[in-house]
Amino acid sequence: MNVMKKIVAIGTIxxxxxxxxxxxxxxxxxxxxxxxxxxxxxxxxxxxxxQDAINDAMDGNTIFVYDDSSPYxxxxxxxxxxxxxxxxxxxxxxxxxxxxxxxxxxxxGVHISNFTIQHGGGGWPGAGIFIYSSDNVISNNIIRNxxxxxxxxxxxSKHNKICKNTVVNNTEMGIDLFNADxxxxxxxxxLCNGGDGIxxxxxxxxxxxxxxxSDTIYLGRAYRNIVEDNSFSEGGxxxxxxxxxxxxxxTINGKPIVYLEGKTDVEIDxxxxxxxxxxxxxxxxxxxxxxxxxxxxxxxxxxxxVEENILERNSxxxxxxxxxRNLLRxxxxxxxxxxxxxxxDSNMNKIFDNNxxxxxxxxxxxxxxxxxxxxxxxxxxxxxxxxxxxxxxxxFPWIQLDWMPRLSPYGGEE
Numbered sequence: 094m095n096v097m098k099k100i101v102a103i104g105t106i107x108x109x110x111x112x113x114x115x116x117x118x119x120x121x122x123x124x125x126x127x128x129x130x131x132x133x134x135x136x137x138x139x140x141x142x143x144q145d146a147i148n149d150a151m152d153g154n155t156i157f158v159y160d161d162s163s164p165y166x167x168x169x170x171x172x173x174x175x176x177x178x179x180x181x182x183x184x185x186x187x188x189x190x191x192x193x194x195x196x197x198x199x200x201x202g203v204h205i206s207n208f209t210i211q212h213g214g215g216g217w218p219g220a221g222i223f224i225y226s227s228d229n230v231i232s233n234n235i236i237r238n239x240x241x242x243x244x245x246x247x248x249x250s251k252h253n254k255i256c257k258n259t260v261v262n263n264t265e266m267g268i269d270l271f272n273a274d275x276x277x278x279x280x281x282x283x284l285c286n287g288g289d290g291i292x293x294x295x296x297x298x299x300x301x302x303x304x305x306x307s308d309t310i311y312l313g314r315a316y317r318n319i320v321e322d323n324s325f326s327e328g329g330x331x332x333x334x335x336x337x338x339x340x341x342x343x344t345i346n347g348k349p350i351v352y353l354e355g356k357t358d359v360e361i362d363x364x365x366x367x368x369x370x371x372x373x374x375x376x377x378x379x380x381x382x383x384x385x386x387x388x389x390x391x392x393x394x395x396x397x398x399v400e401e402n403i404l405e406r407n408s409x410x411x412x413x414x415x416x417x418r419n420l421l422r423x424x425x426x427x428x429x430x431x432x433x434x435x436x437x438d439s440n441m442n443k444i445f446d447n448n449x450x451x452x453x454x455x456x457x458x459x460x461x462x463x464x465x466x467x468x469x470x471x472x473x474x475x476x477x478x479x480x481x482x483x484x485x486x487x488x489f490p491w492i493q494l495d496w497m498p499r500l501s502p503y504g505g506e507e
Contacts, residue, residue, distance in 0.1 A: 186210075301321070
C-alpha cells in the first residue's frame, strides 16, 4: 500500500473520531479500541467489499474505506458497534442500486462519516440510512437520491446524533424521526427533497437545531421537542396535533417564525410565518407572507382575529384546526394552493370581507360547522347569489354558503 495514503487514512480516522464527539448533556461515547480494517486501495490484505469487512469486524473496530474502488454497489447491514469512515465524502460512494436501504444500522454505537450514500429505493422505505438502534453518530456525509434520506425509527432508537450532513434530492423526505425519542438533528443542510425536509411524527424530546433548509420541518403528534435556530429559504414549519414543543429563533429568509403556545391577548404584526397553539384572543394583523408551507396556522385557538394580511404563493394561506369563535376578515389570499382550510371542529368562526384570488382552491372545511361566510370576494363567482363553499363532514360532501358575496375585491368599489 502507498505509505502516504495510509498516513492520510490514519490521520482522517483520528480527526473524525475526536472531532465529532457530541458535547453537553446528550454526550455519546464511542469505544475507540480495536483494530482498523481497510476496504479498497492497494494493500495486500484490504477488503474489496465493505460488508465483508463489517462481517469480520468486532465491536470497537474501525473500517476505513478508500475511494479508489468507489462506487461500492452494496446494501450494508451494520449490527455491531463500529466506525465506518470514508476517505472523502465527495468521492467515496456507496450506491444501493435502488435495491432497498443503502445502510441499515441495527447495532448500537455506530459512527458513519465521510461518504456519499445514494440510490436507496425499490420499495419502502428505500432509505439512504435506516437506523433501528441507539447511540449512533451520522456525520459529514452526502445523502442524496434515495427514497428517504435518513430514517430513525421506533422507541429502540434513542440518543442518535445526525450532524453536518448534506441531505439533498431524496424523493420522499430528508430526515424522518418516527416514534423515536431523544435524538439530535443538528447543523445539516436539508435541501430540495420531495417531501418534508425533517419530519417528527409520534415522537418526543428530540432536538432539531441549526439546520439549513429549503424544505419544511413537520411536527405531527409531536411533543416536548425543541426546534431551534433553524433557517429556511422557504417552506417553514408545519404543525398537526402537536403541543408542548419549543420553537425558538427559527427564520425564513432572515425573518422570524412566530410561535406562541398557551398565550392570551397578544398582537402580532411581524413575522415570516405565524403558528399558534392553544391560544386565546390573539390578533394577527398587517402581515405580508409568501412562499411558506402555511402562512398562518391555528390549533385549538379561540376568539382570535386574523385581519388585513396579504398571503400569497403559500401552500396554505390560513389553516385552523379545532378552533372556535375566531374572526378572519379583510385578508387577501392570492395564488395559494389552498386559501382557507377549517379542520376538525373548527366551528362558529366568522369569515368576512376577504379577497380570494387565483388560489387553486379558495376555501374548504372538514368536520367544521356553523361558520359564517359573508361579503367575501371570490374571483370565480360573478353572480349576485349566495356562493357555495364545498367541504366534507364525516366523509360526506357538504356545503356552507357565503350569503352575500362581493362582486369586486374588498377595498374597491362595488
